[in-house]
Amino acid sequence: MTEALFSSPFFGLTLTAACWVFALWLQKRTGLLVCNPVLVAALLVIGVMTLFHVSLEDYNAGGSIIKLMLGPATAVLALNIYQQRQILRSHFLPVLAGCLMGSLTSIAVVLAFCWFFATEDMFTASMVPKSITTAIAVGISESRGGIQGITAASVVITGVEGAMLSPLFAKLFRITDPVAEGVAIGASSHAIGTSKALEIGPLQGAMSSVSLCVCGILTSILVLFL
Template sequence: MLSLIVSNPLFGVVLTLGVYFAAQKLQEKTNFALLNPLLISSIFIIILLSVTNIDYDSFNKGGSFLTMLIGPATVALAIPLYKNLALLKKHYRVILVSTLSGVIAHAILIGLFTFILNLSPEMIATMIPKSVTTAIAIDISNQLGGITTLTISVVIVTGILGAALAPILNKFFKINNPIAQGLALGTSAHAVGTSKAVEMGEMEGTMSSLALIITGITTVLLAPVTQAIIHSLYF
C-alpha cells in the first residue's frame, strides 16, 4: 500500500505542501522565529523519509514539480522592483551602498571561513551564494561548481538566523531607522529576512524587497570574482 502511495507523483507535492502549511501554523501560534516553516518542514520530511525508508528519488517525483517553479519565481522578483521604482530612485545611493557593502562583507566572511575551516574549492562555491534567495543561489552554486543541495540548506539557515537576530541587533546597536532595518534584512537574510521586515512595517518590507533583488543581481555578477580571489589567496 505504501509503495503505491509513494510511487504517485502527487505524494511529494502533497507531503511538502502539507508539512509546510502545518509548520507555518505552528510558527504563527508560537511566534518563535527559529520555528521557521522552511526549517521545520525540511527537518520533518528528512526524518520521515529516513524512518520509513522512502528513497529521495521517489519523493522527488512530485517534489520536482515544485522545483520547476524556482525559475518563474526568480523572474517574478522583477515585479516588486518595478512597483517600487520611484522609491529606488529616491534612495538609490543608500540602497546601492548598503547592498554592495553587504555583498563585500559576505565575500570577506567566506574568505575567513576558508582560512579557519580549510574549505575545499567545492565548499567555497557552495557557500558563496549563502545570502541570496534560493532561486538565485541554486544557479550561482551550479555555475561555480558547488553542492546545490547543501547550498539550499546554508541559505535557509542564513535566512532564519538573520530574521531571528535582527530585532536583537537593532535594539543593541539602537538602529531605529526603518530604511536601515529593511536594507539590512534584505541584504543579509534574503526572502526569510524580508518576511520578517514585512512584519516590522511597510517601509521595512519595501526596502528589504529591493535589497533582496539588488543583492541577488550583485552577487551573480561578483560571485566568479569572489571565487577567483579566494582561490588565488588559498590555493
C-alpha cells in the first residue's frame, strides 16, 4: 500500500505543491529573508523523502513533470519585458554591458575557486553555469561533461541566495535605480531572483527578466572559449 502510494506520479506532484504552498504561507506570515519559498519547499521535500525513505526514482515519477514547466515559466517572463519595452530601449547599452560583466564575473569566480581548490574538470564544468536559469545551465553543463545534479543544485543555491540577499545588498550599496537593481538581480540569481525582483517592483522584475535571458545567451557563448 505504502510503496504503491510513493511510486505514484501523484505523490511527487502533490508533495511538491503542498510544500510550496506552505512555504509561501510561511514567508508571508514571517516576512523573514531566510524563509525563501524555494529554500523552505526544497527542505520540506527532502525531509519528507528522508523520513519515509522515499527513493529519488519514486519521487521523480511525478516530480519530474515539474521540470517540463521550466521552459514555459521562463518564456512567460517575456510578457513583463514587453510591457516595459520603452524603458528597455532607452537603457539597452547599459543593460547589455551589465549583463556582460555579470556573466564574466560569475564565470571568472567559478574558475578561480575551482583552480584554487584543484577540483576536477567535471566539477568545474558543472559549476560554471551556476548563475543562469536551470533550463540553459543544464544544457551547458552536459555539453562540457558536467553532472546535471551538481549544476541544478548550484543554480538553486545561487538563486535562493540572490533572492534572499538582493534587497540587503541594494540598501548596503545604495542602489536606488530600478533598472540597475533589476539587472543586477537577474544577472546574479536568474529566475529565482527574478521572482523577488517582481515583488520589489514591476520595472525591477522586467529588467531582471531581460538580464536573465541575456546572461543565459552570453554565458552560452562565453563558455565556448573556455
